[in-house]
Amino acid sequence: MGNLEKRIQQLKQRRPGYKDILDFYQKVKETQDRTKASLKIDPIKLKKEWKELLAKQGFSLIKKEDFSLDIEASAGLFQALCKISKEANLHMAEQEEKIQTMIEKKKIDLKKLLKEGLKEERIEKVADEFGLDKEVLLFLVQNSIRPSIEAGREQLRSEVNSETWLKGYCPICGSFPSLSLLKEEVGKRYLLCSYCGYQWRTDRISCPFCNNKEQGSLQYFYGEGEETYRIDLCDKCHQYIKMIDLRNVGESDFILEDLATLHLDILASQKGYKRSVPNPWAA
Numbered sequence: 179m180g181n182l183e184k185r186i187q188q189l190k191q192r193r194p195g196y197k198d199i200l201d202f203y204q205k206v207k208e209t210q211d212r213t214k215a216s217l218k219i220d221p222i223k224l225k226k227e228w229k230e231l232l233a234k235q236g237f238s239l240i241k242k243e244d245f246s247l248d249i250e251a252s253a254g255l256f257q258a259l260c261k262i263s264k265e266a267n268l269h270m271a272e273q274e275e276k277i278q279t280m281i282e283k284k285k286i287d288l289k290k291l292l293k294e295g296l297k298e299e300r301i302e303k304v305a306d307e308f309g310l311d312k313e314v315l316l317f318l319v320q321n322s323i324r325p326s327i328e329a330g331r332e333q334l335r336s337e338v339n340s341e342t343w344l345k346g347y348c349p350i351c352g353s354f355p356s357l358s359l360l361k362e363e364v365g366k367r368y369l370l371c372s373y374c375g376y377q378w379r380t381d382r383i384s385c386p387f388c389n390n391k392e393q394g395s396l397q398y399f400y401g402e403g404e405e406t407y408r409i410d411l412c413d414k415c416h417q418y419i420k421m422i423d424l425r426n427v428g429e430s431d432f433i434l435e436d437l438a439t440l441h442l443d444i445l446a447s448q449k450g451y452k453r454s455v456p457n458p459w460a461a
């Protein structure tokens with residue numbers, strides 16, 4: 179049994195209500211990992227002369243739309259994810275059927291759609307145009323291009339310094355974090371990019387979204403009996419970020435850990451706080 183499978187078993191035992199979504203996640207992740215093995219992406223071009231200046235002024239290395247994609251591999255993955263989704267639930271099955279019909283009738287050009295996946299607004303527009311569920315379409319597209327994005331991140335890793343950036347957004351692609359992570363015995367805090375998955379260090383006490391550092395307006399709560407997961411709330415911007423203490427779970431699959439603690443997101447939302455980057459699996 180692989181690590182992913184083992185962890186999913188553990189989580190299912192602890193929280194049986196998550197069984198279906200965890201099974202779904204496992205299938206998606208395994209399919210993505212298979213795609214990763216044969217991925218071919220072009221080198222991402224950097225404007226070297228600007229690099230240092232941009233970093234000094236707090237700009238990220240590239241923008242989301244600058245990532246290179248392996249479109250063939252992404253299209254194959256899209257079809258595979260559609261198949262998995264079809265079996266996941268009725269709503270996904272309905273959406274999948276609509277999407278396939280649009281592709282067959284050539285109303286949706288899949289490869290073009292995937293390229294546009296780099297810009298969320300474009301996907302939303304396509305969903306509107308064809309009466310599709312935005313969340314489902316975005317989920318399928320983003321999970322299809324994810325292996326390419328992650329490969330791009332690895333290409334650019336050596337261009338940035340994870341320890342000195344310290345800002346609330348990703349030094350590689352400029353996106354906001356989806357999670358924060360506590361690591362090492364001293365509890366160094368890192369942020370995890372919601373888009374490319376890069377991790378960079380940040381202050382222990384601060385809100386990544388509005389840069390608030392005042393202790394009085396930053397609160398937190400834990401999951402019941404779960405010291406591993408914490409929700410950090412900011413009373414200035416009324417947003418929150420989930421923190422995973424990796425000292426308890428080790429280098430786990432963060433998307434999985436996030437997914438298995440959606441009850442904490444519900445609690446935070448009931449308290450009136452918003453998640454800056456919505457969990458795509460929650461839809």
Ligand SMILES: [Zn+2]
Pocket residue numbers: 348349350351352353371372373374375376
């Ligand atoms: Zn990023």
Ligand SMILES: [Zn+2]
Pocket residue numbers: 385386387388389390412413414415416417
């Ligand atoms: Zn804030």
